[in-house]
Amino acid sequence: MNARRIVAVFGAALVAAFALPFVLPSNYAVNVAAMILFTAFLGQSWNIAGGFAGQTSFGHVVFFGTGAYASTILQVAWGWNPWLGWIAAALAGGVVGLAIGALAFRAGLRGSYFALVTLAFAEVFRILANSAEFTRGGLGILIPSDPRAANLQFKDPVWFYWIALALLALSLAVAAWLKRSRFGAQLAAIRENEDAARALGIDVFRAKTICLGISGAMAAAGGTFYAQKYLYVDPSIAYGVEKSVEMLLVSMIGGAGTVFGPLVGAAVLGGVGEITRSFAAGQGLSLVVYGAILVAIVAWLPDGLIGVFARRGGARRGRDA
Secondary structure, three states, rough: OOOHHHHHHHHHHHHHHHHHHHHHHHHHHHHHHHHHHHHHHHHHHHHHOOOOOOOOOOHHHHHHHHHHHHHHHHHHHHOOOOHHHHHHHHHHHHHHHHHHHHHHHOOOOOHHHHHHHHHHHHHHHHHHHHHHOOOOHOOOOOOOOOOOOOOOOOOOEEEEEEHHHHHHHHHHHHHHHHOOOOHHHHHHHHHHHHHHHHHHOOOHHHHEEEEEEEHHHHHHHHHHHHHHHOOOEEHHHHHOHHHHHHHHHHHHHHOOOOOOHHHHHHHHHHHHHHHHHHHHOOOOHHHHHHHHHHHHHHHHOOOOOHHHHHHHHHHHHHHHH
């Protein structure tokens, strides 16, 4: 598919997605659709580092929580407008990503060691948020309700849907750029064989650190969205391991290292979540099902659902030739 056709398909899909809330039967359905798009955006933030660069993170929630707390504290304690706080939160997430990348990659950590280090950082940040006075500890921070667009708060849930759609479109554009750019080719080389990439003259440390900074900024922006939607943040929400698992899952299910993999994974995971919630009120059953899906994907579909579609498409073209 050439670039012009890709742009046309993407534009048509974007228009259809924009119009979707007008045909959904209820505000609840609009909210579910918005959270699927938002989950896809978070999954794409993980996918930038974990899929495109092969830097698997178990603690990506450290960036999500940083964004949630940064914008919330700036708004509640310092009186910042949340739109400006959103920009500051994304910058804060990017700085944390650069800092963690600089420390971990300078030490030569990779693979499971890097994954565990990110998990450790997420736990450290959770403990700090749980004990620091400016985060109000375990009590969390309640954002005053003032539903106006200027405050990034809305009475009608459709506005959060459109914001989630815009975030997802931006993340898809970043992923598409990585697929076609020289920087993206460098990340792919690092993912396949880091030592060979270094031998080819690629600055592995710089590329991986920048990639983690971009990924961290995106996840932090997601944290601000979440905080403004629910008007509350606490350490378990901001730095809970469930969000890290969710980001990883949607990318792995859909296809890590692909442009649309997180969107496919979020749609599947969203459907599974709604079904499990209809059988059980708590989160326990959904987490069990998520774990079972992840095991099945790793065991039988390592390339995710996008990989299955790609193989079937290739086989069909082979038969037609």
